Amino acid sequence: MANTAHAHAAAAQGETRRDFLLHSTIAVGAVGTAMMVWPLIHSMNPAADTLALATSEFSIAGIAEGSGITVVWRGKPVFVRHRTAAEIEQAKKDDTADLRDPMTDAKRAQKPEYLILVGVCTHLGCIPLGMKPSEPRGEYGGWFCPCHGSHYDTSGRIRKGPAPLNLAVPPYQYINDTTVRVG
Amino acid sequence: MSTEKSRLMKAWEWHEQRLPIGSFLDHSLGSKYPAPKNLNYWWNFGSLALFMLVTMIITGVFLAMNYTAHVTLAFNSVERIMRDVNNGWLIRYMHSNGASFFFIVVYIHIFRGLYYGSYKPPREVLWWMGVVIYLLMMATAFMGYVLPWGQMSFWGATVITNLFSAIPGVGDAIVTLLWGGFSVDNPTLNRFFALHYLLPFVIVGVVFIHIWALHVPGSNNPLGIDAAPADKIPFFPYYVAKDVFGLGVFLMVYFAVVFWAPNMMGDPLNYVPANPMVTPPHIVPEWYYLPFYAILRAIPDKLLGVVAMFGSILILFVLPWLDRHPVRSASFRPIFRIFFWIFLANGLMLGWCGAQLAEGLPLILSRIGTFWYFFHFIVLLPLLSWIETPKPLPASISQPVLSPAE
Ligand code: HEM
Numbered sequence: 052m053a054n055t056a057h058a059h060a061a062a063a064q065g066e067t068r069r070d071f072l073l074h075s076t077i078a079v080g081a082v083g084t085a086m087m088v089w090p091l092i093h094s095m096n097p098a099a100d101t102l103a104l105a106t107s108e109f110s111i112a113g114i115a116e117g118s119g120i121t122v123v124w125r126g127k128p129v130f131v132r133h134r135t136a137a138e139i140e141q142a143k144k145d146d147t148a149d150l151r152d153p154m155t156d157a158k159r160a161q162k163p164e165y166l167i168l169v170g171v172c173t174h175l176g177c178i179p180l181g182m183k184p185s186e187p188r189g190e191y192g193g194w195f196c197p198c199h200g201s202h203y204d205t206s207g208r209i210r211k212g213p214a215p216l217n218l219a220v221p222p223y224q225y226i227n228d229t230t231v232r233v234g
Numbered sequence: 235m236s237t238e239k240s241r242l243m244k245a246w247e248w249h250e251q252r253l254p255i256g257s258f259l260d261h262s263l264g265s266k267y268p269a270p271k272n273l274n275y276w277w278n279f280g281s282l283a284l285f286m287l288v289t290m291i292i293t294g295v296f297l298a299m300n301y302t303a304h305v306t307l308a309f310n311s312v313e314r315i316m317r318d319v320n321n322g323w324l325i326r327y328m329h330s331n332g333a334s335f336f337f338i339v340v341y342i343h344i345f346r347g348l349y350y351g352s353y354k355p356p357r358e359v360l361w362w363m364g365v366v367i368y369l370l371m372m373a374t375a376f377m378g379y380v381l382p383w384g385q386m387s388f389w390g391a392t393v394i395t396n397l398f399s400a401i402p403g404v405g406d407a408i409v410t411l412l413w414g415g416f417s418v419d420n421p422t423l424n425r426f427f428a429l430h431y432l433l434p435f436v437i438v439g440v441v442f443i444h445i446w447a448l449h450v451p452g453s454n455n456p457l458g459i460d461a462a463p464a465d466k467i468p469f470f471p472y473y474v475a476k477d478v479f480g481l482g483v484f485l486m487v488y489f490a491v492v493f494w495a496p497n498m499m500g501d502p503l504n505y506v507p508a509n510p511m512v513t514p515p516h517i518v519p520e521w522y523y524l525p526f527y528a529i530l531r532a533i534p535d536k537l538l539g540v541v542a543m544f545g546s547i548l549i550l551f552v553l554p555w556l557d558r559h560p561v562r563s564a565s566f567r568p569i570f571r572i573f574f575w576i577f578l579a580n581g582l583m584l585g586w587c588g589a590q591l592a593e594g595l596p597l598i599l600s601r602i603g604t605f606w607y608f609f610h611f612i613v614l615l616p617l618l619s620w621i622e623t624p625k626p627l628p629a630s631i632s633q634p635v636l637s638p639a640e
């Protein structure tokens with residue numbers, strides 16, 4: 052009788068204690084699981100050896116004016132084009148054109164004669180045409196991506212087609228007058 | 235002899251009491267599972283899909299015994315399977331064409347559901363599980379196609395993984411994560427192989443749930459009305475026999491292609507080893523993705539194109555709430571039936587567009603087709619649920635046969 056009432060009150064108290072233990076167990080379990088998921092996902096990110104291959108060096112000495120070479124950096128092509136005076140002038144003139152991804156030519160080339168770009172279309176990753184003399188350069192005289200029809204100008208800026216951004220300028224420096232390091 | 239037999243029976247019963255696997259199968263696909271007696275041949279494609287799943291897993295495991303997931307070796311290991319491994323050509327052609335036939339079967343299975351209203355109450359969850367299986371199949375087949383490391387493997391992988399770069403803000407980080415590097419490369423190939431091996435077994439799990447959900451309301455039927463117990467027959471022997479007959483016909487077609495036209499549905503460019511420095515002039519995905527590729531390219535904006543492409547499949551999840559017409563089967567919905575066939579034709583047209591260069595007429599047609607695809611789901615189906623008068627439904631499956639005059 053009195054005993055039962057006592058037990059009831061204890062049970063009611065016990066309920067809240069149990070709830071607390073239950074909820075905190077679930078919370079600890081959830082946080083623990085989340086803490087284990089991240090290392091697994093992060094293991095899919097580029098590994099140390101992949102990151103270590105992240106620079107390339109090459110010479111620009113032999114590139115004739117008006118032509119270019121393609122070098123490999125991080126498994127991707129990098130376009131190096133020795134621009135003609137007319138191409139540079141056109142690129143400067145287009146600084147004020149209606150650009151989808153506005154950027155002046157001066158910011159895109161450390162030395163205006165040599166335009167160095169990641170040769171990967173910013174739409175879905177194809178390699179644009181325009182490095183070989185036989186290839187089309189698109190309506191703006193730079194590069195043309197055949198996959199879904201993106202046109203880039205003589206500064207590698209997107210002018211027409213589905214790509215949202217300009218061809219990227221990789222981080223690079225001139226080690227001396229004729230040698231460049233990308234990455 | 236008879237005592238011998240009853241001893242066997244006793245052993246079986248002893249086992250059944252401890253693990254009732256026989257009774258489980260009998261209730262799942264046997265004599266204890268009643269199915270409507272009027273199912274037509276379009277109902278064969280579910281069991282055919284299951285057959286193809288098992289075929290893909292068996293051939294896949296044997297391929298994996300000779301395949302090497304490394305960028306310098308993958309292409310040659312597949313050529314070695316074709317030339318040197320005993321029956322390797324057969325196993326590989328069964329697997330590569332098997333993927334195509336798996337999709338043919340599943341597409342027919344899906345359109346069967348669309349025609350007979352199998353997605354409507356009470357089968358919505360069953361329908362969802364089907365859409366999940368379809369999505370998993372697309373992911374599995376995509377990663378499988380990367381494994382032989384030909385030109386189409388590489389550039390297909392590049393274009394498809396780059397779709398995720400359209401996500402604002404985190405897109406590029408996600409793509410780097412998917413690649414495990416700065417382009418599609420060896421880490422990408424390795425993980426694709428691991429996932430290509432895993433996902434089919436995930437599909438097996440979802441197929442289980444799919445069939446479980448099927449058993450709650452039971453099969454729909456060509457009339458789309460609820461089947462009374464008197465209008466049902468046991469799955470075994472009736473539908474097992476019918477499914478096996480259908481399987482025989484199917485196998486003739488499947489193996490005709492495996493033996494005599496094994497490269498008909500494949501792209502010859504995939505017999506050129508992957509070259510990360512040269513994009514082929516015309517990248518085309520496998521035929522079963524073409525309608526969605528057409529939708530992607532129909533839209534000139536990158537993000538919107540990707541959204542429309544994924545949306546075109548995800549919209550299937552809400553189909554039961556877009557088409558709320560109480561009558562399931564198109565046989566009793568004369569207007570819906572017309573638009574069903576237009577929808578199918580539109581899908582085929584989009585598929586054709588997806589294989590062409592995205593310019594000129596194909597581009598115009600893909601835009602019209604994309605518009606129609608969404609118009610069908612978002613405008614037509616809700617509108618028809620509202621206004622369409624159905625033809626009178628029979629009171630039961632037997633009624634039109636027993637009293638045809640009515
Ligand atoms: C849903 C089931 C599956 C589908 C739709 C599927 C699809 C594909 C496709 C389309 C290819 C490319 C074929 C080619 O062009 O050569 C492929 C290759 C491959 N698959 Fe699968 N697959 C499935 C299950 C499996 C399983 C379960 C395994 C392993 C246990 C497997 C192992 C392989 C291997 C090793 C290759 C590379 C060899 C080759 O390219 O022929 N597959 N798969």
Ligand code: FES
Pocket residue numbers: 172173174175176177196197198199200201212213214
């Ligand atoms: S990848 Fe260049 S336009 Fe699509």
